[in-house]
Amino acid sequence: MKIFSAEQIKACDAYTISEAGISSLDLMERAAGKCAEWIMMHMPKDAVFIVLCGTGNNGGDGLAITRMLHAQGYAVKAFLLQLGNGMSLDCKFNLQRLQKAGEDLVETLQPEALITDIPENIIIIDAILGTGANREAEGWLARFIRYINQTPNKKIAIDIPSGMPADTVPRAGAELLRADHTLSFQFCKQTFLHPETGAYTGQVEILDIGLSTTYVEATSTHLYTIDEKLARKHYLPRMPFTHKGTFGTALIVGGSYGMIGAAVLAVKAAARAGAGKVRAIVPEVGYHIMQISVPEAMCITSGERFITDIAGCGEANAIGIGPGMGTNDKTAKAFATFIEALKQPVLLDADALNLLAKQPDLLHKLPPHCILTPHPKEFERMFGKTANTQRRLELARSQAMRYNFYIVLKDRHTAVLTPEGDCYYNLTGNAGLATGGSGDVLAGIITGLLAQGYTSFAASILGVYLHGLAGDFASFEHSKEAMLAGDITIQLGKAFKTLEI
Secondary structure, rough: OEEOOOHHHHHHHHHHHHHHOOOOOHHHHHHHHHHHHHHHHHOOOOOOOEEEEEEOHHHHHHHHHHHHHOOOEEEEEEEEEEEEOOHHHHHHHHHHEEEEEEEEEEEEOOOOOOOOOOOEEEEEEEEOOOOOOOOOOOHHHHHHHHHHHHHHOOOOEEEEOOOOOOOOOOOOOOOOOOOOOEEEEOOOOHHHHHHHHOOOOOOEEEEEEOOOOHHHOOOOOOOEEEHHHHHHHOOOOOOOOOOOHHHOOEEEEEOOOOOOOHHHHHHHHHHOOOOOEEEEEEEEHHHHHHHHHHOOOOOEOOOOOOOOOOOOOOOOOOOOOOOOOOOOOHHHHHHHHHHHHHHOOOOEHHHHHHHHHHHHHHHHHOOOOOOOOOOOOHHHHHHHHOOOOOOHHHHHHHHHOOOHOOOOOOOOOOOOEOOOOEEEEOOOOOHHHHOOHHHHHHHHHHHHHOOOOOOHHHHHHHHHHHHHHHHHHHHHHHOEEEEOOOHHHHOHHHHHHHOOO
């Protein structure tokens, strides 16, 4: 799915109105209708609502929703905040329609007023500010949002939580309404996918309001989401009459004294991701652990407590290096030699990234289209600190283009940054993935896909999708708190099955 800016969404609305020969009021009615349908389907039949409305088109949506809920027999009342910036024509029209349905269905709130003593069972619908808002909430509105946030009531935001910009992460301390559900029209907003703002959206529901597919297909963007449709597009089902050689050899280089488990997790994941054969290079202290833990894998050793030489890579179709490897001086030297001689597709994770941070000149020697999989701190060590996660993502995007490699930037919504400057946010996964070893599993999955002949792009997209989806299955079975990194690998088979046709 494409992610559009607020300006592009506005243009899409206008194009749809022209193409379909409808009015802006018709489109507003369509959007409000979809919201009302969702609310009636998901909220209790005896629910009571108050709808907070601004004076722009988002407020118009809220007034229309109020009218529709009332027509279906729900107890509902709208509060129209006089924000002092005039009222849009469509908002004014919907106010008149609501007043005709019942004068007591709407009450005007003058500046500095608050709605006090809201019973806890009442559901608050937020339609104060939409994607058209171009500055943060200030003064009375900021205080009003802060007050509403302090109430224990369930809250549903229409299109976007009030105060939240669609395209940028606001300054720390900006007042944003904290919703339990956000009913977004047609598109996911970029800010939904960053922790500073995404924490305010609750569960996001994308409602199809029939915006022009012609506009969507013809309009370019560098922002996308990774969903099942995109994952299935890049999935390569196995053909009959194949053998293990058909699916390549994945090599995992990693482990050090006390950190062999990281290499084990990566090797297991590479095997579960479908590599025909998996090999491992570990120090001698990890030999027996690896052989016992993953009997399916071949294992050779290098060094006693840490890796001192990275040889024997010639048979591998793809290499994943770094999990648990450590940054010992001899390991660092072996790593530099490895990079100089590298020819196969490679994924660099964990300590391989830390070694790149210590030897930044090696960045220029990485082969085209290699894959780096940093978590935020590893990224910071390599490329520097940024003011917020959106700026970090933009920095990652520029570095991916500069060095001609892929960056899989791990976060709640892991992002794949491409050499072409595109960004793909992953939508699968949950907080249960925040556990030690989860990143090692991801490294193994992507390496296993690379070994089978997937391109770096396809392996990255499919890898993060499957990793997150397997994590969703694992959390369902074990809970987010109790799931372990190994549970992700175990659930990979179920994740793959969702892509089978």
